[in-house]
Amino acid sequence: MRQHYLRLCVMVFAAYLSSCASHPAIVERKNPDADEGFWRSVRSADVIYVGETHDDPAHHEYERQLIRGMLARRIRFAVGWEMFEKQQQPLLDQWEAGKLTTDDLFDRTGFQKRWAVYSPVYREILDVTNKNRIVNVALNASSETVRKVAHGESLSGEEQQTIPIGFESDEAGFHHFASMMGEHPGVQESDLRRFYTAQNLWDQTMATRILEFKQRNAKTKLVVFTGRGHVAGGYGIPLYVKQKQDLKQLILLPRGRLDLATDRKNI
Secondary structure (H helix, E strand, C coil), X not given: CHHHHHHHHHHHHHHHHHHCCCCXXXXXXXXXXXXXXXXXXXXXXXXXXXXXXXXXXHHHHHHHHHHHHHHHCCCCEEEEEEEEEHXXXXXXXXXXXXXXXXXXXXXXXXXXXXCCCCCCHHHHHHHXXXXXXXXXXXXXXXXXXXXXXXXCCCCCHHHHCCCCCCCXXXXXXXXXXXXXXXXXXXXXXXXXXXXXXXXXXXXXXXXXXXXXXXXXXXXXXXXXXXXXXXXXXHCCHHHHHXXXXXXXXXXXXXXXCCCCCEEEEEC
């Protein structure tokens, strides 16, 4: 019975990372295309996070508007994707060089099965960025390594080498994570600790990739598409980026379904 609860909790854990809420310091209720205050915030940021709920069409429409708006304003930027794992970057590079079609890219990365089911807007954004020579960056950790960590399985030596170092998690981060997970029968604190370690592997890997990109491209903004559980409350990716570099980070949390207003938080 306890194994059943643990399997259920792993599923809830994955859902949490795409949908949990936050309490931002600044609330903005205008469509970005009509709000120059919004665009001043974007222009002043080094990293812009869009914390999406993966199956919410309003969030994807918001992302499309953001990319269109940045292109129209000639803002220099690249796009970072939770949806691609860092070892898949060579495939993204081949696609950008015209050596792979988008269908080939989706097939070889598993994107069609894992992510494209949520929205066709992902493809549209990839195509428009590629057409405009906007770089796309694979941010995420290996899903297999994260799965092993979440289940408490041993990692190979090669997998151990992929674990980020130099970051510090704390009890505040754990309690924030636990509060978002909520109460689940049969799930002990040791289970939550393990799931938190798995989340940190995601977040710290993406933070590392962001930092590496900014070191090479200091004048290029990075727009990051990720589940809002990775950025909610300023925890997760933004917290770990901040531990290593004082970048200007902007967190955008689109509102609920079919409501394109946004919450905004500068950190």
